Amino acid sequence: MSHDLSRLGWDETFASAYRRFDRSDASAGRVLRADRGVCTVLDATGVTRASLAGGVLLTAAGDPSRLPCAGDWVVLRHWPDRRVTIEGVLPRRTTLIRRTSDKDSTGQVLAANMDTVAVVEPIHPEPDDARIERLLALAWESGAQPLLLLTKSDTSADPEAVARQLAELAPGVPVLPISVRRHHNIDAVREHARPGRTLALLGRSGAGKSTLVNALAGTPVMPVQQIRDVDGKGRHTTAYRNLVLLPNGGAVLDTPGIRGVGLLDTAEGLDRAFADIADIAARCRFDDCRHDSEPGCAVAVAVAGGSLAPRRLASWRKLRHEIEVESARQTARLAGAAGNRRRRH
Ligand SMILES: Nc1nc2c(ncn2[C@@H]2O[C@H](COP(=O)(O)OP(=O)(O)OP(=O)(O)O)[C@@H](O)[C@H]2O)c(=O)[nH]1
Ligand SMILES: [Zn+2]
Helix, strand or coil, rough: CCCCCCCCCCCCHHHHHHHCCCCEEEEEEEEEEECCCCCCCEECCEEEEEECCHHHHHHHHHHHHHHCCCCCCCEEEEEECCEEEEEEEEECCCCCEECCCCCCEEEEEEEEEECCEEEECCCCCCCCHHHHHHHHHHHHHCCCEEEEECHHHEEEHHHHHHHHHHHHHHHCCCEEEEEECEEEEEHHHHHHHCCCCEEEEEEEECCCCCHHHHEEEEEEECCCCCCCCCCCCCCCCCCCCCCEEECCEEEEEEECCCCCCCCCCHHHHHHCCCCHHHHHHHHCCCCCCCCCCCCHHHHHHHHCCCCCCCHHHHHHHHHHHHHHHHHHHHHHHHHHHHHHHHCCC
C-alpha cells in the first residue's frame, strides 16, 4: 500500500531538508510512536519499526531533546538484511517540551510538528483556571496555534457561558465547548486535523482526550478509561504518545496525563499566554517592571481599577517564578557540566 505523505503534513520545507539525506536505500517517514530506542514510523510504503542509528544515539546522548518523538519527520534507511534504522530527524517546525522534574534539567520533547495544540479541560467538575493558564503557556511556547477545548459540555447547563468566562484566561485563543456524547462541535475540532494538519491534545488524565481521538477517528483507537470515583478524578491510563492517522487524512497526537509537564525556561510562552498583562505592562514606567510595587506600574493600576483580575496577576507571578527557578537550574547545570569537563583534563 502506498501512502500519500502530504496528507500527513509532508511539504516542500521538509522535502528540501530531506534532500541532503536522500539516497536509494533511504525514505522519509513520520514517527507514529516512540518507545525507548525503537520507533513506529509510517513511510510511503507503510508502517515499519525502526531502531536508532549510531549517529542519532550519539547526538541524543548530549541532548535528549534530539531523540525522535511522535510527530517527527525522520530519514529511514532500509538495510539489505531488512533492518530499518532512523538516520536523522528533520528540523522540527513546532515542539511540545516536557521539563523533567528531576535534577537533570534538560527538556524531553513530547511531540513535534503539530499545527494546533489544544488544551483539553473538562467543563465538569469546575475547570481549573491555573492548569488552563499553565497549559496554554506551554501551547504558545510550542509554536503551534493554541486552542482551548472544554470537554463533556453535555454535563453543563450553560457551556457557552463557561466558555465566555474562560475566554478571559485565554487571550487570542479560540475557546470551544465540545461533547463527544452529543456530537457538539466535533466537526469544528476536526477542522484542526484536516488533511495535512496535525492536532495535539494536552490535558490531564480523564479530560476526555482518548474519547475525542476515537470520535475523530470514527473507530476506537485508544483505550478510554472507566471512571470509578464519583468526583470525576480519573486514573492514569494513557502512558504512551501516539500519532493517530485519521481516515480522511490529518492526524491527532495524544499526549499523556500532564503530571510533570511544565514550562521550559523561556518567557515567550508566558508573554503570549498572558498577552493581556503584557499589553498593560507596555505602559509600566520601567521596561523590566515586575509589577510588584514599582512606581509607575500600569499593571498595579489596572488591578486597582478593576480592569485586570488580581488572580490573573497572581497566576502570572507564579509561572514567572517557576521559569526563573528553572533557568537558574539550567545555568547551574551548564556550569556544573563545564566544571566536570575541566576536572577530567
Ligand atoms: N459525559 C461525557 N463524558 C465524557 C465525554 N468524553 C469523555 N467522557 C468520559 O470521561 C472519561 C475520561 O475519558 P478519557 O477519554 O479516557 O480521558 P483521557 O483524557 O484520554 O484520559 P487519559 O487517557 O488518562 O489521559 C471517560 O469515562 C469518558 O467516558 C463527553 O463528551 N461527555
Ligand atoms: Zn509594572
